[in-house]
Amino acid sequence: RNYHFYHSLGSSNDTAKHLAREGATEGTVVLAEEQNAGKGRLGRPWHSPAGLGLYFSLIIRPSIPLALAPQVTLLTAVSICKTLEKLDLEPTIKWPNDVLLEGKKVCGILTELSAEMDGIKYLIIGIGINVNHRLQDFPDSVAHKATSINIVSGQEIDRVLFLNKLLITLEEDYRHWLEQDFSPFRQEWLQRAAGLGEKVRVLTGTVEWTGRLEGIDDMGALLLRNEAGELQHLMSGEVTLRP
Ligand code: BTN
Numbered sequence: 001r002n003y004h005f006y007h008s009l010g011s012s013n014d015t016a017k018h019l020a021r022e023g024a025t026e027g028t029v030v031l032a033e034e035q036n037a038g039k040g041r042l043g044r045p046w047h048s049p050a051g052l053g054l055y056f057s058l059i060i061r062p063s064i065p066l067a068l069a070p071q072v073t074l075l076t077a078v079s080i081c082k083t084l085e086k087l088d089l090e091p092t093i094k095w096p097n098d099v100l101l102e103g104k105k106v107c108g109i110l111t112e113l114s115a116e117m118d119g120i121k122y123l124i125i126g127i128g129i130n131v132n133h134r135l136q137d138f139p140d141s142v143a144h145k146a147t148s149i150n151i152v153s154g155q156e157i158d159r160v161l162f163l164n165k166l167l168i169t170l171e172e173d174y175r176h177w178l179e180q181d182f183s184p185f186r187q188e189w190l191q192r193a194a195g196l197g198e199k200v201r202v203l204t205g206t207v208e209w210t211g212r213l214e215g216i217d218d219m220g221a222l223l224l225r226n227e228a229g230e231l232q233h234l235m236s237g238e239v240t241l242r243p
Pocket of ligand 1: 041110
């Protein structure tokens with residue numbers, strides 16, 4: 001693997017994008033000990049203090065139609081869960097790809113891509129994991145909904161070992177997905193889905209949907225059953241569990 005390690009970055013996704021434009025190969029890993037401008041989904045910041053978390057981005061170049069790109073992020077969430085399960089933890093996934101421990105967020109994924117007429121040029125999978133954070137390390141604005149592997153397991157975690165295990169699992173899953181299709185990962189995703197069968201609220205842009213969470217379809221879209229009994233397929237949005 002091709003590793004780029006930085007002590008401090010704005011955002012590892014931005015650096016990865018830059019390297020991808022310069023021709024960095026599939027499998028390139030861009031890792032930052034800390035980020036000053038870590039980015040989350042929906043324009044939110046990702047707090048990335050030194051020494052506590054894992055903040056990294058992967059460059060991949062799959063030859064797939066653009067419409068399949070969201071599946072890579074769902075698959076990544078599953079690989080992260082499997083790695084946490086090796087530590088005897090019980091993660092769940094909040095659609096599309098927040099990984100939770102005890103109902104609180106331990107990991108976020110931000111995928112960005114560059115596409116052309118003939119398909120995807122590169123895809124950046126940005127992963128932020130709260131590893132050795134203590135409760136007081138989170139900003140007040142997220143402290144009620146964030147957790148870390150350390151908080152839940154009660155153990156100091158070796159970040160390098162964890163990253164290695166994760167990258168091995170992720171690479172294996174990614175290869176399987178390229179060779180086969182999404183269906184086995186859809187099952188693995190559903191096994192870990194948070195809030196399945198429960199009433200949830202989904203905000204997509206300015207439109208709010210409520211309904212029963214029924215899972216994801218074979219493309220990776222969220223399945224929501226509304227009060228009228230119709231099944232809706234949502235491609236993006238922010239889920240609130242137990243509204
Ligand atoms: C989210 O849940 O909102 C996604 C968070 C993604 C954070 C990671 S940290 C490494 C990579 N670089 C970034 O700027 N963001 C992602």
